[in-house]
Amino acid sequence: xRLANQxxxxxxxxxxxxxxxxxxxxxxDAGATRLEVEIxxxxxxxxxxxxxxxxxxxxxxxxALARHATSxxxxxxxxxxxxxxxxxxxxxxxxxxxxxxTLTSSRDDSGQGWQVAVSGRDMxxxxxxxxxxxxxxxxxxxxFFNTPARRKFLRTEKxxxxxxxxxxxxxxxxxxxxxxxLRHNGKGVHNLRAGLGRVEMERRVAQVCGPAFMQNALHIDxxxxxxxxxxxxxxxxxxxxxxxxxxxxxxxxxxxxxxVSHAVRRAFADVLYHxxxxxxxxxxxxxxxxxxxxxxxxxxxxxxxxxxxxxxxLFGSLHRALADVRP
Ligand code: ADP
Ligand code: MG
Numbered sequence: 001x002r003l004a005n006q007x008x009x010x011x012x013x014x015x016x017x018x019x020x021x022x023x024x025x026x027x028x029d030a031g032a033t034r035l036e037v038e039i040x041x042x043x044x045x046x047x048x049x050x051x052x053x054x055x056x057x058x059x060x061x062x063x064a065l066a067r068h069a070t071s072x073x074x075x076x077x078x079x080x081x082x083x084x085x086x087x088x089x090x091x092x093x094x095x096x097x098x099x100x101x102t103l104t105s106s107r108d109d110s111g112q113g114w115q116v117a118v119s120g121r122d123m124x125x126x127x128x129x130x131x132x133x134x135x136x137x138x139x140x141x142x143x144f145f146n147t148p149a150r151r152k153f154l155r156t157e158k159x160x161x162x163x164x165x166x167x168x169x170x171x172x173x174x175x176x177x178x179x180x181x182l183r184h185n186g187k188g189v190h191n192l193r194a195g196l197g198r199v200e201m202e203r204r205v206a207q208v209c210g211p212a213f214m215q216n217a218l219h220i221d222x223x224x225x226x227x228x229x230x231x232x233x234x235x236x237x238x239x240x241x242x243x244x245x246x247x248x249x250x251x252x253x254x255x256x257x258x259x260v261s262h263a264v265r266r267a268f269a270d271v272l273y274h275x276x277x278x279x280x281x282x283x284x285x286x287x288x289x290x291x292x293x294x295x296x297x298x299x300x301x302x303x304x305x306x307x308x309x310x311x312x313x314l315f316g317s318l319h320r321a322l323a324d325v326r327p
Contacts, residue, residue, distance in 0.1 A: 013094050015154060016043025016143060017163035022091035023138050025169055027051035028178070030136065033194060038183045042160030044143055052135040055107040058114045061127060064116055065096050065103060070075065075160065092138075096120075096148065099143045120146040157297040166244070169208045173198040173247050173281055176201050204230060205281055209245050213279055218325055226290075227310070229317045231282035235272060243297045245279035251286065253293060255302050260284070263311045267318035284314070 013019055020037060030053030040046040056064055095101055096118040106113030113132030125236055144151035154160060161184055172180050172192050179194040192204050206214035217232040234245075248260055268278040292303040304310045 013091075013098055013143075015163060016047055016160050017167045019043065019047055019095055019099075019140055019143065020049065020164055021167050022095070023049040023140075023173075023239055024167075025045070026091065026138075027053050027136065028175070030054045032135065033178050035178060035180045035181075037164075037181065039161070039164060040185055042157035042184075043164050044154055044157065044160055047140040048137065048145070050135065050137040051188075052133070053137055055113070055134055056105040057107060058127065061103060061105060061114055061116045065092050065101070065116060077250065088125060095140060098147050100141040101143065102139040103136070104130050104132045104139070104146070106134050107134040109134050170247065172204065172208055174249055174252055174254060176204060195271065202232075208210055209247075209279070213245055216242060217281075218316065218321060220321040222321070224313060224317070225314045226287055228285040229282060229314060230285075231280065233268075233278065233280040233282065233318065233322065235279075243280075245283045246277070249283045250293070250302050251288060252285070253302075254300065255293075256300050259304060259307045259311050260314060263314035267315050267322060271322040284310070286310070 001008060005316065013022075016039065020039075020043065024035055024037070027049060030051065032051035032053035034052045036048075036050040038046070038048040038050075092101070092103070100117075100119040102115060102117045104113055104115040111131055111133060113130050114133075115128050115130035116126065164184075166184070168180060168182050168190060172190070176196050177194055180190065180192045180269065182189040190207065192207055193200070195201065195204075202219075205217070213234050214232070216234040216236070219230075219232055221230040222228070246262075248257070249254060250257075250260075264278060264280065264282070272278075290305045292305070
């Protein structure tokens with residue numbers, strides 16, 4: 001079973017950023033309103049995610065790590081089929097098979113919780129009491145310490161840190177209601193307070209995208225025939241490194257999509273300059289039945305039922321908003 005987990009780990013555990021994404025999704029699933037991420041060496045040496053969610057029952061702690069997975073993989077030949085189905089329900093098992101993982105959790109406010117520790121294939125999930133406030137802490141050390149082949153694919157500390165940072169930013173812009181902090185090598189990188197007011201949201205956007213973005217940004221909020229587009233767009237001229245300042249969410253989920261990027265690019269190119277990267281933080285909201293988010297296992301892709309309608313709505317809304325400020 002541990003071997004199966006290591007194989008499975010290739011699906012969800014590619015690098016520190018993917019570990020963090022899985023851990024944070026678990027925290028949000030558990031209803032957390034505060035996420036604290038601490039990493040060392042770009043996350044290669046250590047990843048610690050602490051949340052204030054509902055926690056895990058003592059009896060469920062070993063299960064959370066052991067639960068698999070194996071029923072899905074009977075032979076290597078199945079791997080391809082599994083990959084296309086998408087792999088859910090084994091993030092913790094996968095991570096713990098390729099790292100030293102400690103899971104500590106408490107369900108109440110007694111200050112008392114429980115802890116299990118696993119180290120690679122050594123599945124000694126011994127349960128021990130541990131002090132912990134309500135919520136869960138997952139501590140992941142020495143990623144890929146027992147899988148040198150996979151370890152080779154890790155990039156420099158700086159590159160891995162950048163990917164972690166990108167993951168945190170993408171999440172931060174989708175959950176203004178949750179406070180999020182990131183520390184790297186003991187130093188604070190982000191400390192984002194929760195808040196759903198316009199001022200609080202714009203403060204967070206400025207923290208994530210930089211003050212220059214917010215100073216140049218135009219706020220838009222357009223609603224037509226069941227579609228709503230809101231957020232901030234900025235003239236592409238304000239900074240050189242804005243290629244990464246493109247955040248697009250469909251019903252709260254970060255996505256990359258050809259229909260979307262085409263519509264956005266055309267609207268910008270039409271009104272502003274050609275050949276530059278537009279910068280934007282945009283949220284498209286529509287009837288969940290009009291969009292299929294399960295096209296791709298990582299769920300970064302979507303399929304719109306009426307992509308023509310979505311394209312024209314995006315293009316039209318952005319074009320009008322941009323033309324208003326720069327006729
Ligand atoms: P999945 O999230 O797909 O169920 P995971 O391996 O990511 O699979 O997590 C296994 C289980 O462990 C979850 O279903 C959940 O019950 C529990 N769990 C994991 N992380 C947390 C957390 N931060 N807070 C509460 N429960 C958690
Ligand atoms: Mg999960």
